[in-house]
Amino acid sequence: MKAPVLETERLVLRAAEPRDIDASAAMWGSDEVTRFIGGKPRSRQDAWFGLLRGIGLWEMKGFGYWVVTDKANGAYLGEAGFADFERGLPKELIWGPEAGWAFGPQAWGKGYGTEAVRAIHDWLDGTEFASSCCVIEPENSGSRRVAEKLGYSHTGETLLGGVPVYTYRRGA
Incomplete structure (x- = not known):
């Protein structure tokens, strides 16, 4: 299964393509972007693995990640989608696919995150998945606002790789 175009x-949200690696690597290599997503910039290879993982999830799970682009000019803005990362987090805090999103600084403050994340949830609502979750570092106020706008409720706190995180749930 391939990511549907949204x-x-x-x-425009679409499946990742090899041409996305430069923009993805630039985004994931940014201290600003990764400050609340793992805490350190990622290598080009890790960005590539992330694009591949997002594609592979579609085949394995029936959901995955999209590359988010500007409809007017095709510019890469970020990535958003759903995953099953097998993180080993407490089952009482994690339900269904885990939503995630990241955008480069050029997309911040323009509502692109909310617009893209709303689109992926509209897609998810049309599938058999009745609920979803997300994991957000407490200091990531932008992502917490996006999650709350889309109906996520705070369900708890835990550690992920030794870092405190909040967990959220949306749906049944």
Whole structure:
């Protein structure tokens, strides 16, 4: 299964392609972007593995990640989707696919995150998955606001790799 193309007023969400590696590596290599997502910039190879993982999830799980682009000019803005990362987090805090999103600084403060994450949840709502979760570092106020706008409720706190995180749930 391949990621379906999703369109919003300003965005196109599509499957990752080899041409996305430069923009993805630049985004994931940024201290600003990774400050609350793992805490350290990722290598080009790790960005590549992330794109591949996002594609592979579609085949294995029936959901995965999209590359988010600007509808007007095709510019890469970020990545959003759903995963099953087998993180070993407490089962009482994690339900269904785990939503995740990351955008480069050029996309911040423009509502692209909310627009893209709403689109992926509209897609998820049309599938057999009745609920989803997300894991967000407490200091990541931007992602917490996006999650809350989309109906996520705070379910608890735990550690992920020794780092405190909040867990959220949406749906049944």
